[in-house]
Amino acid sequence: MNRATLPILSRLRSLQATSSFAPGGARVIAAADDRNPLAQLLRAVNETMLGRSLQFDSASGPSLTLDVSGRRVLRMTSAIGLPGAESCLGIETLEDEHKDDLIKLLQAIAAPRHELRVTSGPIGRGGEQVSVGLPVALLADLLLIDLNESEPGHLAPETDEPAPVEPEGAPSAPSSFQPASEDDSGLADFAAAFGPDLVAWLIVDGEDAGKSNGPEEMISHLRTFLEDEREAVDRQLDALSPTPGAPICVLLGATLIDGHSILCARLSAAPILGVVEGDGTSAALAAWRGLAL
Structure with missing residues (x-):
């Protein structure tokens, strides 16, 4: 690897x-x-x-x-x-x-x-x-601590807030946004609107199922992860959503080694998983808001 x-x-x-x-x-x-x-x-x-x-x-x-x-x-x-x-x-x-x-x-x-x-x-x-x-x-x-290391069997720190905030407010970490509509299409449009900072992405299910873009190695890791952990991803998104299955967009913080953030969004049952160059909060918020227009 x-x-x-x-x-x-x-x-x-x-x-x-x-x-x-x-x-x-x-x-x-x-x-x-x-x-x-x-x-x-x-x-x-x-x-x-x-x-x-x-x-x-x-x-x-x-x-x-x-x-x-x-x-x-x-x-x-x-x-x-x-x-x-x-x-x-x-x-x-x-x-x-x-x-x-x-x-x-x-x-x-x-x-x-x-x-x-x-x-x-x-x-x-x-x-x-x-x-x-x-x-x-x-x-x-x-302190000789690796911020990217995650020990199996111990609690992970990434989900800081039990509930997401609305787009009009300041999102907490992880940054999360909800649209005004629940149309289960448009994830490919969302990815396109995000722009070049979204360096790799993959959509499974929904009208845009199978669409992807970016380096094949990254796409392969995204696909493998979703195949193994799809139910866990859905459970975590449900934990951050006001209701199970609700549309949500979560952006996990940039890594220290290569400056990438992780995007995970869902419209109805259709998820998109992506790798973002840098923070990407502004681009994510603008693209997510565009789905409600």
Whole structure:
């Protein structure tokens, strides 16, 4: 297998992960027996493209809230039960000089042998520019953590929100959109409207069944994945949809190695799976909105 495709398949396999929620609605991202809860925390941040506030709670008691955007940690807005947090609290934008202190706090909140949960909400305050803050890739490199690795048997972090948002609002990570109509045709038109950033795509079922475009190696991986995991994909999309089978478009965050995002959309029973160069949020939103015209 081409090593460059591994991060892509990691994102695809994330669709079959079943999210577990604690009382109160927080999503469990690391169980008590998870060997590396800190990796799960960083992966949750890495999947957050648009501005969100992520509150991490450890079953041992401490809590930490971060404003994140564009796979960067912008600032720390709250810390409970974490000694030394004052060095990062009250900082408008975290910079390189804060990274060591932040890493110590992340290690403390993601202590082994304790369940780790995350709650996502609107970003705490302004200043969502993705050119500032501390890149999660830098933090992962310093901690020797592979953001693309997914350990079998442990909870995956990609599905951050239990329900998608409407196109008019700011989508959470993964970005997800719903059209105003439920016409089960038009996925090929959607792919065409997406433009060249959609470097590979495959449609199964519906009027456009069998249509695809892009490098054959990528198409082959998409086809194999859908053949093996179609039911899991449908279950995950249903978990993100207001009703089972409803139209939905989900965009999973870009990988660090090759800058690809993963597109998974459905109109009625017809799904499309694709590989997007870079973020692609704006192109996805524009193309998805066009289906309702």
